[in-house]
Amino acid sequence: MKIALGQINPIVGDLKYNSAKIIDLIEEARHEKADLVVFPELCVTGYPPEDLVLKPKFIAENLAAVERIVKASKNIAVYLGFVNLAKDHLYNAGAFIVDGKVKEVYHKMNLPNYAVFDEKRYFKEGEKGSVVNYKGTKIGLGICEDVWVEHGPYQAEVKSGARLILNINASPYHIGKVKEREAMLKARAKQNKAYFVYVNLVGGQDELIFDGGSMVIDPKGNLIAACGQYREELLFVDLEKDQLADWRWLDEPAEVYQALVLCVKDYVVKNGFNDVLIGVSGGIDSALTLAVAVDALGQERVHAVFMPSQYSAEQSFRDAKQVAENLGVEFAVIPINDLFTRYLETLTPHFKGKPANTAEENLQARIRGSCLMALSNKFGWLVLSTGNKSELSTGYCTLYGDMVGGFGVLKDVPKTLVYRLAVWRNVKKSVIPESIIKRPPTAELKPDQTDQDVLPPYALLDPIMRAYVEENKSIREIIESGYEAKTVEKIAAMIDNSEYKRRQAPPGPRISARAFGKDWRLPITNRFKE
């Protein structure tokens, strides 16, 4: 059997665009004499459609889109995801279409309702697996989570004679996820002595990244076909003939970098923006953000502005300018000293003689934020913010200051990984100057400041933050794993106390198993101390 894997990048809510894209690929698959073409979970609506699903018109248009697709499926079979409405209930569903007719509708049985998922908010659970007979092959149907659970529908389907399991997905990326999928699918294929065809979405949707990497595993547990990561693809595989030699998924820095590039590109493009604006400081975060933006959009669509104060080192200017030059990006300089002085003159009488504190430091960040937003408003550019996860977790960032922006590119990237990504990006062409990578990080909001005045070294902070945030470890467990109690307690307290800031942060790409987004739902008003 010749199967086409339709790894597509739909747009949430654009039912016409999505169905037209699907129909085009059905056409192509038919032309290539495929027997069956498989598209991802909820590819008709885009994933996750969230509360759009509560709008009856949205459901109706999604059903109308499916009808168009059904009509376009002459002389071929198609399996794809949509929202089904049956007896007043909504289902996360898969339609198996043969020669212009819906042969079977499968309802997802295992609805994830943890981490970033809220599927029980919208859908009712299906009650049984589905096996269809097509061209002499019994085919079992499933959707995403169904294949992750030990006793998924595939078990009963295989017992009913299925030797090919189709599993369609909207599986969000986190670091290493594609290898987890591959290992799981190989185990399933071997246990069940069946082919597993796994088709994933690709594309960015707000904070979520769908990384593609669709694949086919044979009953012996061999990977016999694989789509690329982070790109659309229509891949053909002949189950009996094909055999993939030596396939390698991307390794960590490349994997993360390309995830960021895809997510930034899709956020900008799908939201109808042309250009982006980045405030560059001469530091590593804004340098990396600039590189990601250029790789996502091209240099013409990226604008950099450097906003020095009296505390900005000359080196910061040179480095910021150098990055912009290396990347071929427009570079503007807007000094903020005068504005800062004027603010102090205006506010000092109201400060009642209180000593300098974060008020003065944050003012500088907020002047920069206001300048960025003024340019954004004037030219319609989207501001990309540059803060990293180490900062956002500990609250080492200024609300309405450096947190300003429509999309936070490094929001889920810890500082130590920022460095690794910068070094990796420099391999093919050196764009981020060594001096940026080597200088101690500083916010330059007062004289001789460095991040480590307030924060533990990032080499300590990052693993502790990851254990606490991403692995949900307790303070005690983290201390027992070998960190100093005082440091762990300090970091945990900083994380706990910064929730209010995170609530007003822009969204940004999720690359970890737990980002500050849909999978982090802590109350602001919260007196629990670990």
Added chain:
Amino acid sequence: MKIALGQINPIVGDLKYNSAKIIDLIEEARHEKADLVVFPELCVTGYPPEDLVLKPKFIAENLAAVERIVKASKNIAVYLGFVNLAKDHLYNAGAFIVDGKVKEVYHKMNLPNYAVFDEKRYFKEGEKGSVVNYKGTKIGLGICEDVWVEHGPYQAEVKSGARLILNINASPYHIGKVKEREAMLKARAKQNKAYFVYVNLVGGQDELIFDGGSMVIDPKGNLIAACGQYREELLFVDLEKDQLADWRWLDEPAEVYQALVLCVKDYVVKNGFNDVLIGVSGGIDSALTLAVAVDALGQERVHAVFMPSQYSAEQSFRDAKQVAENLGVEFAVIPINDLFTRYLETLTPHFKGKPANTAEENLQARIRGSCLMALSNKFGWLVLSTGNKSELSTGYCTLYGDMVGGFGVLKDVPKTLVYRLAVWRNVKKSVIPESIIKRPPTAELKPDQTDQDVLPPYALLDPIMRAYVEENKSIREIIESGYEAKTVEKIAAMIDNSEYKRRQAPPGPRISARAFGKDWRLPITNRFKE
């Protein structure tokens, strides 16, 4: 049987505070010779504990708190809510304690997972109702949603002989909710010929308001006892003897106003703030916000600052000052003209001759935001933002400008209701000058501006916004209900296009059936058009 209703205001995550409060009231109930004291759903942890529930230490401390409560329950019975851990699953549970021993643990069977609720993210559903025999009375147990569903556990419990149903709640307020509860409970009591004891939380928790209003209904459907709204109370009721004559719940303006006062107070106090700061413009929103803050915290803890620009009318100054005076609040004036001029000088070379647009308007709002935050940073005051729901829904507000703040007091209050609340607040003492109520609303960001330059009249905007947002009506349905197509389409598009702004807005009290918070989960990247 003499029952005490413990309508308490716990603090999320403060297990010691909550259990100590519960133990104190058990003491008091015993002293008053009550047979049974009933506390709300999850009162040990506070509600909603959200992802704190995923922390094993949090669960363990909650169980330890229950143990302390059990020990303190000699010679009395107690029914209260906690998180139970049984066979590796978590349950939203109720413990029925008699004389220092847990007699029964009930697991909530109906877990709400819609609107603001995510209970299926955390809890497993219970499988059966519970009836306990206490002092010769069979008592059926339930939790919140259990009593709202047609075939809740109370049915089987009544069949098993229960003549008294205890239902414990964390039922979030929206306008008119207490009357909905009363009507539902009266119907349940009559159908089932049983007493229904309904005990609710009280207090603010981030965006949610728990309004109290606990009550007891007799088997004939009479309200025989009721706690006040918006306050803690330990109310005693003798089921056989008491009969409540002529009870009246608060009506709409009072009900909403007091909900806002409670929610602001709890956000400020539970988060450890003393003072709040409000930017006042001479308009109705900031005047009402100031009144709410003073009623919540007292005049000494509230600070007002007026920040005029060249576009501010003299009347605005007089009105702003008058409100502050009427409320006895400290009033500062920080003119922003110089700063605005300096920004324009700084930015004009970068504007490349483009005509004035929202960039210049928003700059003024952002200067004000920066000044507010500078005072906040200097003195540790929490900034209360003043934008209303009509603005936030249509995006008629400036990110990092007037949207600045830790808590958005009127976030869920449409403009027309803002006026009604102001008029109502003036009844007991006139604090908001007539001229504020009568002048056409304006942002004063350019000459002779009024809100209606951009927005339809609020008398049109608000009902259309409510239909679209709160009632989830389609554009077509709204037009068919009698509004002009062009206006409805314009408003719906404004709402759809402003999602990115709302994502970075501070939290604020939810008073409607659908606020821009937990119960509004629309993608930002979204091409669906109604």
